[in-house]
Amino acid sequence: MKKLLKLFIYIFVMVALIIVFLPKVNAYYAAEKMMKDKQVYITDEKVVDNGLSLELIDAKVYFDKLELMKVENIKLSPWILYNTLELNYIDINEGFSDFLPQDINSVKVEHFFYNPLYIKLSGDSSDSFFNGEVDILNRMIRVHLNVGVKSEKKYKNLLKKLRKEPEEEGGYYYEYKF
Helix, strand or coil, X not given: CHHHHHHHHHHHHHHHHHHHHCCHHHHHHHHHHHHHHCCEEEECCEEEECCCCEEEEEEEEEECCEEEEEEEEEEEEECCCEEEEEEEEEEECHHHCCCCCCCEEEEXXXXXXXXXXXXXXXEEEXXXXXXXXXXXXXXXXXXXXXXCHHHHHHCHHHHHCCEECCXXXXXXXXXXXX
């Protein structure tokens, strides 16, 4: 029994050391190079490695050389078994207001080791929220959007591009095959 306990302690310590000493900053810059191929750029960010997570502070996100958004805080937590990416305090550029709501508070992306072919998405704004998933195997994104009364009036053009869900579910959904 003692040997089994020692084995679990060694495995736990090894995983903890891997997480702490993982070269998160280098992984970020490698991901930034991959995003450049898709014409997505992150600039003016301050990169901070907190040991267990990587934070980008005051980042500007560009798509096809147009400023898409400013994000006050982007936090990446690569914990091997459970990975998260959180975007907080997002300010969408007015030019993209037809495609994205301007009052997004946060977006969270999660990946679990027990379900490696799916990525979970969630987020919220002042009176709306969304959740969804990315199916990596079938290369499909599906997002469910529950819209508040204010947002339904404010973003009529955006909602016209989405499909209405059945009455019992309420809200809208968007599917994209990549």
